[in-house]
Amino acid sequence: MAAIATIFVCFTSSSSSPFLTRFASRFHFAAFPLRSPARKLMSQTLARATLGLTHPSNIETPKICFTAKDVDVTEWKGDILAVGVTEKDLARDEKSRFENVILSKIDSKLGGILAEVSSEEDFSGKVGQSTIIRITGHGSKRVSLIGLGQSPSTPAPFKGLGEAVVAAAKSYQASSVAVVLASSEGLSAPSKLSTAYAIASGAVLGLFEDNRYKSEAKKPTLQSVDIIGLGTGPELEKKLKYAGDVSSGIIFGRELVNSPANVLTPGVLAEEAANIASTYSDVFTAKILNAEQCAELKMGSYLGVAAASANPPHFIHLCYKPPSGPVNVKLALVGKGLTFDSGGYNIKTGPGCSIELMKYDMGGSAAVLGTAKALGQIKPSGVEVHFIVAACENMISGTGMRPGDVVTASNGKTIEVNNTDAEGRLTLADALVYACNQGVEKIIDLATLTGACVVALGPSIAGVFTPSDELAKEIFEASDVSGEKLWRLPLEESYWESMKSGVADMVNTGGRQGGAIIAALFLKQFVDEKVQWMHIDMAGPVWNDKKRSATGFGIATLVEWVLKNGLNAH
Structure with missing residues (x-):
């Protein structure tokens, strides 16, 4: 008799993780603090109005x-x-x-x-x-x-x-x-x-x-x-x-990136993260910080980016712990979570700016949350993982961050904002400080950070930056299994000279040359030297122009990396 093994593989659409559902009462969201009750009400009304009449349909699950x-x-x-x-x-x-x-x-x-x-x-x-x-x-x-x-x-x-x-x-x-x-x-x-x-x-x-x-x-x-x-x-x-x-994690990540910014606001992204925690409550906990709580943690860099939007920011922190056995290694995955990036006062204009595609500027957070969803089903042992996203929009208004403003990150470092369109690194700065404070040993951040990386590596390859050869080896072994394409680029310290400010500790962007490297060097200023850290610039492979759709890039590699860390920790 022929040997047969059968397994059902189901992938779900948004019906299993509905957008715009009512949030569990144990999670509290507060609007961005405004100067008067009337203005706060107006902001909330505007935030709701951006949703319009657009809602994702419930598609029957193949x-x-x-x-x-x-x-x-x-x-x-x-x-x-x-x-x-x-x-x-x-x-x-x-x-x-x-x-x-x-x-x-x-x-x-x-x-x-x-x-x-x-x-x-x-x-x-x-x-x-x-x-x-x-x-x-x-x-x-x-x-x-x-x-x-x-x-x-x-x-x-x-x-x-x-x-x-x-x-x-x-x-x-x-x-x-x-x-x-x-x-x-x-x-x-x-x-x-x-x-x-x-x-x-x-x-x-x-x-x-x-x-x-x-x-x-x-x-x-x-x-x-x-x-x-x-x-x-x-x-x-x-x-x-x-x-x-x-695959279910990748599909979830694709759905997040594909969703338009008038549907997937920072609040809805936080709701989707909390839904993962409630679905896999045996291994996940969720903490969602509102703007006031972020202000208490002195996240001035992140809140500076969020200040212009009527949709308030939400700082997302999911924590995975194995259902049984000891935790032998603690990891953090940090994802850039700009649900829309207009560029701010340095507004995106001209050919190639792709402002109409800036819903995908939260591709890093989609990779992080897609990984969380997959791990909730796999339930690896031996490893604790923190999933961190500083979600917000980069918009334009009278309350917005201006070119020339100085913001202070949560580690006390000051940044002169010479370009409001280099906002992702400002949100990641506070997210990385927060990740280090969780006592983790390794951090990987993922971001659609620079067009310079796309120029260097094209649309199919992500750039990798890390001072740790060990961490580079781990992630490239994981990518060999996943088939996702990565290329390591140098962290050339001499390039940091272009990031000096006359009034603050640093500016947030340097010249045109070596833009992806300079962005990575900026992020490095907010990582504890004792922590192994890697930055992945995925601006190219996050989106498939031919299919006009998200790819779910990074998730398969991250899942493999987390599992290997759990196994090797024993």
Whole structure:
């Protein structure tokens, strides 16, 4: 009897974490302190008015059933049999027949049509290539070949395989598909697990479409994905569940970034964070600070940015503690949480300013909260994690921060604001001080911080800055598993010379050259030297211009990093 392992992987839309729901009474939000009751009332009215009549729709939650099987691929019955092939797998003999065992077996069953079609369509197995044929009288209705490139050494081609399978299912209204690799015999057991994880992740994320703000949405038909030839059993089940947990965090992060600023205000972002804590109350606690409480903590840098907006700031602090066992290491994840960035009085203008996309300026906080959601489901042991977001808007008004103003951060350092559009680092300054005060050993902050980093590394790679080689090694090992692209850039101390102020300890931005490095050096001023710290500038990969949608970047890497820290701490 064929061995079969089944696991359900469900990903949820906003229906499981509704925006604009009434907040639990134990969390208190206060409006930004104003000079009179009338003005305070006006501010609250304006804040509510920005929501308009726009609300996300409750989308029915799609669900994929993943089943791991060891069966004869030619006997599989369903809509689409998808075969992942490398360029080497397509080698032919002197009679133009496939030498690969799996391809030869399938093609023999089909009377040679697979070899014929792949030749006619010049299918060579390169990444991004695919071909599909309709067949009759066999178990599957269609057979598809999907290119994996030469010899895949990263998760990306296998995630691409999962995405391509889902794309085919959408095109042909398929409800059941199977995925098999033409060459899986030589894979080690760990490689088979990681490959299955990548395929499942790609399929779940490929099926997801954020249709909450569309008046009509097409319901996906895909219900089941059979993964053939990568083994069965508890370890594979665990890996597939892990893929589902991480993917649900990524989807949550995408939903946050995709939501427009008139819906996702700082208060609603805080509500979403608190919802994570209430959903996973066995491992999470939440603390949400209002402006008055932040003022008591002397967060002048953060509150300076928030001062212009009618939507009051909310400082978010979630804390994860394992359900059992000791805590051996304490970590902090800090995310930039600008739910909209107009640039302030240095307003974003001109080509390339992308002011219409500045809802994604809270991409760092989405990565942090998406990680929190995933960890709430995984529940790792041995590690305590603090998730910190200084949420606010950077707007323009008579109460707003002006170019030339001096603000004082919570560690006592003073900053001359020479550019109100370099606001993210001002909010992160107080968030980093707060994180250090939690007694953590390692901090990673994530931010859509500089256009300079996009110029340097393009749209697909995030910049990494850290004085710690050990921490760099850890995060790059995690990114090798996740497939997310990172590149380490230098913290060139001599560049700090350009950040000197005549009236304060520092200015908040230097010249055009080395802008991403200078921004990282600014953040370094607010981190305790005893704490290992890393800054990730994710301004490029947070958004996919082609799909006009958020990517959920950073979450898969952070989850892997936290889990490894928990394991290595024992």
